[in-house]
Amino acid sequence: MVERINSDGLTIYQEGTTVSERSVLPDQFGRFLRTVFDEWVRHDVGTVFVQTFEATLRNWLHMGSSGMCVFNETCGTGLALEHNGDLFSCDHFVEPDYLLGNIRERHMLELVSAPQQVPFGLDKRDTLPRYTREYDVRFACHGECPKNRFVETPDGEGGLNYLCPGFKDFFHHVDFPMKLMGGLLRRGREAREVMAVLDRADAGGRVTPGTP
């Protein structure tokens, strides 16, 4: 969880540049992803489905959509409907600035296509800082979720993702097995074959992404 502390000390809105004590640290998050991935890629590919790993593989295959809004170039189709009929831009932004209207007063289709909703989704791409745009794993993260973009890049530009160091760590770590799985799938084989390939590599065999 990444929980931002607002200027009044509360944690209600996606505002503020500091996080609460119970928020995960970026390097902790990266370590968590790496640890779970290492277990999965050795034992569970094809039997246990982890959404983040599936989305990562889709981006390594450049499939157009990762299947997860946070890892896509743009977003804006994950709206949130409250019990009273209020419709918000996203379930991570259920707050006054992102209220589109109420479905008891206006048709949901009209609200979904409201003038502020399209830019909400496009901003995910259009507000990326240069540091992220030019980074080698940009194709995998696309800046992740805008709700977490509240720190500065090393050159002082705003809008860097708070979790960026953890994601970079994770995406660099999985590069080789992702290329292996991508190579298998492109040749009509199954991603789960990666487990045997890695076992072979452990036993001293030579393994490259193109020839598993």
Ligand code: SF4
């Ligand atoms: S703001 Fe974040 S959670 Fe909401 S749709 Fe965009 S990427 Fe997904």
